[in-house]
Amino acid sequence: MGAVFALIDCNNFYVSCERIFDPRLLGRPVVVLSNNDGCVVARSREAKALGIRMGVPLFQIKGLVETHGVVVYSSNYALYGDISARVMGALREFTDDVEVYSIDEAFLDLERCRPVRPYREFGLDIREKLLKWTGVPVTVGIARTKTLAKVANHLAKTSEKAAGVLDLTDSPFLEVALERTPVEEVWGIGPAYAALLRARGVDNALRLRDMDVRAARRAMTVVGARLVMELRGVSCLPLETAPPPKKSITTSRSFPGAVSKYEELKESVSVFMTRCAEKLRRSGLAAGVVTVFIQTSQFSAGPHYSNSATLELIYASDSTQELLRHALEALQRIYRRGYEYRKAGVMLSGMVPAAETTGRLFDDETLERFRRVMPVVDMLNKKYGRDTVRFAAANPRGRWRTKAARRSPLYTTRLSDVPLLK
DNA sequence: TCTGGGGTCCTAGGACCC
DNA sequence: TCTGGGGTCCTAGGACCC
Numbered sequence: 001m002g003a004v005f006a007l008i009d010c011n012n013f014y015v016s017c018e019r020i021f022d023p024r025l026l027g028r029p030v031v032v033l034s035n036n037d038g039c040v041v042a043r044s045r046e047a048k049a050l051g052i053r054m055g056v057p058l059f060q061i062k063g064l065v066e067t068h069g070v071v072v073y074s075s076n077y078a079l080y081g082d083i084s085a086r087v088m089g090a091l092r093e094f095t096d097d098v099e100v101y102s103i104d105e106a107f108l109d110l111e112r113c114r115p116v117r118p119y120r121e122f123g124l125d126i127r128e129k130l131l132k133w134t135g136v137p138v139t140v141g142i143a144r145t146k147t148l149a150k151v152a153n154h155l156a157k158t159s160e161k162a163a164g165v166l167d168l169t170d171s172p173f174l175e176v177a178l179e180r181t182p183v184e185e186v187w188g189i190g191p192a193y194a195a196l197l198r199a200r201g202v203d204n205a206l207r208l209r210d211m212d213v214r215a216a217r218r219a220m221t222v223v224g225a226r227l228v229m230e231l232r233g234v235s236c237l238p239l240e241t242a243p244p245p246k247k248s249i250t251t252s253r254s255f256p257g258a259v260s261k262y263e264e265l266k267e268s269v270s271v272f273m274t275r276c277a278e279k280l281r282r283s284g285l286a287a288g289v290v291t292v293f294i295q296t297s298q299f300s301a302g303p304h305y306s307n308s309a310t311l312e313l314i315y316a317s318d319s320t321q322e323l324l325r326h327a328l329e330a331l332q333r334i335y336r337r338g339y340e341y342r343k344a345g346v347m348l349s350g351m352v353p354a355a356e357t358t359g360r361l362f363d364d365e366t367l368e369r370f371r372r373v374m375p376v377v378d379m380l381n382k383k384y385g386r387d388t389v390r391f392a393a394a395n396p397r398g399r400w401r402t403k404a405a406r407r408s409p410l411y412t413t414r415l416s417d418v419p420l421l422k
Numbered sequence: 423t424c425t426g427g428g429g430t431c432c433t434a435g436g437a438c439c440c
Numbered sequence: 441t442c443t444g445g446g447g448t449c450c451t452a453g454g455a456c457c458c
């Protein structure tokens with residue numbers, strides 16, 4: 001018998017994280033904003049009920065926020081990342097076969113959980129224990145393929161009767177479930193494919209399942225063909241318990257206001273490169289390609305400019321110092337005076353395992369010093385806090401710094417922010 | 423009138439995910 | 441005034457090579 005997939009999805013994850021530490025938020029409309037306090041990226045059930053849509057800019061719902069006392073938070077990724085790790089850790093109490101799919105979702109193979117109880121019972125157990133252990137409410141969808149588990153999860157969220165768990169394995173309800181799932185809700189169908197499918201009368205998951213596979217392939221590449229098979233119960237997407245190595249690492253930010261000066265862009269790009277290099281070393285990788293991009297606002301009326309420069313390194317590196325030099329060279333190439341920049345970013349690619357970096361022809365003493373300094377910097381910053389030791393160019397307090405006016409305390413990751421019991 | 427053919431690599435763009 | 445960030449995969453088409 002094949003796998004039985006359970007998709008565990010945290011409900012309104014960012015909002016749920018905030019609620020753990022401030023129970024007064026229970027029952028109230030709460031939203032969490034994207035970087036720079038720009039758009040809504042998470043909504044409590046009450047906020048959804050007010051008609052606040054995903055991705056809407058904050059300034060467009062100001063009226064609603066005031067009238068209904070919506071509680072607004074800046075995003076607090078340190079907190080969400082930490083809670084996510086706890087949730088995933090809790091899931092591993094049930095089985096080692098956990099695929100961490102995103103910050104708030106995981107797939108499990110229930111066939112490999114012992115003892116095998118009725119799947120629904122198992123799902124209810126997971127739900128109850130996760131709530132008790134982590135404070136995060138979750139929804140569980142169970143089916144014979146990942147795509148069907150997604151469908152089950154989606155339905156479980158909206159059905160009272162499901163009580164947070166829906167098992168569609170060998171279910172007489174399967175066809176009804178598919179029929180009730182609008183085509184755009186299917187995993188892998190975005191706006192473009194949805195429009196294309198609807199134009200052909202394929203408006204729900206059942207019709208998509210019964211679509212000719214070759215037609216699906218023509219319209220949506222092999223991804224679409226695979227998707228149709230998955231809806232038919234033929235598993236094409238296996239559980240991936242070990243994450244594949246990263247192919248690229250990006251750090252980019254929008255600025256809260258216009259940035260025109262080269263010096264300020266240089267500061268921001270230096271900080272972005274520092275963050276990228278930190279992530280790189282944490283993954284045990286070195287990068288052979290550095291890309292820097294800068295752009296003006298896509299919404300402003302003024303003159304637009306957007307450009308990027310990519311540099312290929314002779315030797316892949318994981319040293320902030322070295323990568324920084326290349327990033328600033330790239331920035332110089334694309335910087336033009338007289339524009340109001342609103343966003344910049346750095347991307348690393350061409351990854352190789354750090355341990356396998358090519359030996360250099362002139363492996364001199366200076367280079368060896370470079371190589372030794374980064375682990376020390378990482379260690380100090382881990383112990384005493386980010387940017388305790390940094391390169392002079394990377395000033396994290398510049399005017400370009402991301403706005404986060406309503407961020408909750410770093411409850412779980414900064415000692416001085418840990419809640420006190422009184 | 424006819425103007426080689428086939429393989430590989432790279433890139434840009436488009437689609438999707440959370 | 442104010443509009444996020446970080447990823448992946450697939451394909452077509454051009455460059456290049458023999």
